[in-house]
Each structure stands twice: as C-alpha cells, then as structure tokens.
Amino acid sequence: MTTVQLGDATPAAFGGAHSTSRGNRHQIVHEMFASGTLDVIAGTGHPGFDNDGRPRAPDYCWFTGAMWQDLTTGTNAGGIQGPGQPWTLASARDEIAAIASGARPAPARLAMVIRADEGHQSYRACDGCDRTTMRPYERPRLETSPTLTELAMAALARLSGGDNGFYLMVEGGAVDRAMHANFLGRAIEEYDEFDAAVAAIVAWIERPDTPADWSNTLLVVTADHDHHLHGPDAARLPFAGLADRGAGQLPGHRWFATTHSNFAVPLFVRGAGALRIAALADAEDRFRDRSGQTFGRGRMTDQAALGRLLPDLARQPVSPRPASPRPASPEPAAAATASAASPAPPVRSDRQER
Numbered sequence: 071m072t073t074v075q076l077g078d079a080t081p082a083a084f085g086g087a088h089s090t091s092r093g094n095r096h097q098i099v100h101e102m103f104a105s106g107t108l109d110v111i112a113g114t115g116h117p118g119f120d121n122d123g124r125p126r127a128p129d130y131c132w133f134t135g136a137m138w139q140d141l142t143t144g145t146n147a148g149g150i151q152g153p154g155q156p157w158t159l160a161s162a163r164d165e166i167a168a169i170a171s172g173a174r175p176a177p178a179r180l181a182m183v184i185r186a187d188e189g190h191q192s193y194r195a196c197d198g199c200d201r202t203t204m205r206p207y208e209r210p211r212l213e214t215s216p217t218l219t220e221l222a223m224a225a226l227a228r229l230s231g232g233d234n235g236f237y238l239m240v241e242g243g244a245v246d247r248a249m250h251a252n253f254l255g256r257a258i259e260e261y262d263e264f265d266a267a268v269a270a271i272v273a274w275i276e277r278p279d280t281p282a283d284w285s286n287t288l289l290v291v292t293a294d295h296d297h298h299l300h301g302p303d304a305a306r307l308p309f310a311g312l313a314d315r316g317a318g319q320l321p322g323h324r325w326f327a328t329t330h331s332n333f334a335v336p337l338f339v340r341g342a343g344a345l346r347i348a349a350l351a352d353a354e355d356r357f358r359d360r361s362g363q364t365f366g367r368g369r370m371t372d373q374a375a376l377g378r379l380l381p382d383l384a385r386q387p388v389s390p391r392p393a394s395p396r397p398a399s400p401e402p403a404a405a406a407t408a409s410a411a412s413p414a415p416p417v418r419s420d421r422q423e424r
C-alpha cells in the first residue's frame with residue numbers, strides 16, 4: 071500500500087515482484103497481481119484519472135489495457151486474475167471508506183486503485199504557487215483521493231479475518247516526491263497524513279473487537295532514506311535543525327539537494343518481537359568532528375539486518391489473544407516492548423538505497 075503508484079519500488083518489492091528494472095511497469099504490476107502473494111494492493115496509477123483526480127483519456131502507464139479490463143470486468147484477458155480468488159477493484163473514495171468502516175464487506179482480494187495518476191495528493195495543481203513559502207493545506211486536498219488511514223483501515227478489514235495472521239506494508243510514499251521537489255509544505259502534509267495512519271493503526275491494534283493486540287502484533291515504523299533538508303543555518307552549522315517559526319508557519323529550513331541523503335533514519339518498534347529488533351542495534355554512531363562537535367545519533371542497526379529478521383519474526387507462532395476483556399491500562403506485554411513513547415532514544419538505521 072502506498073500513496074504513489076502501486077507498482078513503485080517499495081510496494082513492488084514487498085509485493086513479490088522481481089524485475090531487472092523498476093521501469094518494467096507492466097511486468098511488475100502484472101507480477102504483483104498474478105503471483106498469488108498478495109490479498110490487498112493499493113496505490114495510484116489509475117489509467118483514467120489525472121493528478122487532480124479528474125477523468126482523462128486512458129493512459130496505460132502501469133496497467134496494459136487488457137490488465138485493466140481484467141480488473142474492471144472480472145475477465146482474465148490480461149492474465150492478472152491469476153490463480154485463486156479474483157481481484158475486485160475499488161477506486162471511488164466512498165467505496166474504499168465503506169470497506170474501511172465495515173459498511174461494505176471486503177472482497178476476497180482487494181485492489182484499491184486511487185483515482186489519480188502519480189500521487190494521491192502531492193502532484194495536485196499548484197499553478198503559480200511558490201514552493202519555498204507555501205504552507206501545508208494552502209491548496210485544499212483532493213476530496214476524490216482516500217486518505218492513507220482510509221486505505222489502511224480497508225486493508226485491515228480485509229486481512230484481519232484469517233486464521234494465519236497477516237503482513238501489511240503501509241507506505242506514505244508521496245513524502246519522497248514532495249522532498250525531491252524541495253516542496254516543504256506538501257512534505258509536511260504527507261508527514262501529517264502518515265502520522266494519522268500510524269495513530270489509527272495503533273488504535274486498531276488496541277481496540278477490543280480486533281484480533282490484534284501487542285502480544286501478537288509487531289508494529290515497525292521507519293523510512294528507507296532521508297533527504298537533504300536542514301535548518302536555515304545549516305550551511306554554517308552542520309546538521310542544524312529546522313527553526314520553529316510558530317504554529318501555522320512554515321519552519322525555517324534549507325534544502326541542499328533534490329536527491330536522497332545517506333543519513334541515518336529513525337526506527338520505531340512496538341509489540342511482539344520488538345526486543346529482538348532492538349537487540350539488532352549493536353553499533354553506535356558517536357561521530358565527533360575535529361572541533362569537538364558531536365554529531366553521533368546513538369544506537370544503530372542497518373536495514374539489511376532488519377530485513378533478514380522480519381520474515382523470521384513473521385513465522386513465529388503467537389499466543390492466541392486472551393478471550394477475557396482486556397484492561398484499559400497498559401497491559402503486561404507493553405513492558406516488553408521498545409516503544410516510540412519510551413524515553414530511550416529511537417534506534418537509528420542506515421538507509422537502504424532506492
């Protein structure tokens with residue numbers, strides 16, 4: 071699941087696609103749908119809508135015409151229905167929200183193709199706007215695009231019914247696009263939306279009517295890389311932070327590139343197996359420059375180590391959820407977690423390129 075194209079690098083990698091190039095879009099999307107790995111796919115790349123959510127003549131950038139026909143008519147001319155249950159398309163926002171709220175039953179395999187081309191919000195029109203000063207939400211968000219929270223709740227409605235647990239990757243993918251464009255206002259919007267999705271997922275885990283709790287669920291929140299965004303004084307003071315200009319004001323900032331950085335990124339974990347992830351952080355960044363300034367970010371691991379451990383953790387049997395009503399205050403399992411709310415600094419991880 072992502073807020074950018076459903077066959078973009080991260081969802082494709084998590085979705086079982088294998089290709090020599092990320093540019094092989096039709097092949098990647100075909101493989102994601104047909105391989106039988108996934109039960110839910112979500113992102114943009116709708117052939118029939120532009121970046122403002124307006125209907126357009128079909129552009130078959132991510133789906134071939136035949137593959138798109140498979141989704142809209144239930145046939146298998148393009149071969150993406152594959153083995154097993156058929157895919158059902160949900161693209162209208164109200165349809166996705168209805169699945170999220172439970173008003174509408176989730177189909178066996180759910181394809182949420184947002185009615186937008188490249189990003190669900192971040193590419194919407196901004197004619198004449200100044201990217202260096204424009205504040206978040208100065209242009210209203212598109213009402214035609216579901217929020218990341220709506221997408222995540224619809225996915226959980228579909229995935230939580232089985233007996234074998236599930237894995238869900240939720241990417242706030244559009245923050246990367248806003249940062250490539252050095253467009254801080256839109257990047258903040260995407261952070262905001264991702265933050266809301268994480269909060270909704272935490273609330274879902276803690277709700278008594280879901281099969282999840284912190285003893286049988288692991289939540290990992292991290293980034294695959296950072297960008298060269300620093301404070302206004304960063305040319306003089308290395309790594310100087312953003313300057314708080316007060317509520318409603320764009321923070322003081324300076325961009326140093328339109329590409330990814332190789333800075334360490336935060337890694338937050340909570341729930342079943344969290345201690346095993348915390349134990350990966352066996353390195354420490356204590357860097358100090360010649361003038362004695364400390365830039366070290368503390369305990370670190372690398373993303374390859376995390377990537378090797380996660381499938382292992384997913385295969386661990388988990389104890390069934392207790393049938394009795396759970397206490398409202400922190401349950402014992404929470405004591406055995408490394409939480410974002412804990413006073414210890416978060417573990418940092420090296421970025422992994424893409």
Ligand SMILES: [Zn+2]
Pocket residue numbers: 246247250330424
């Ligand atoms: Zn990028």
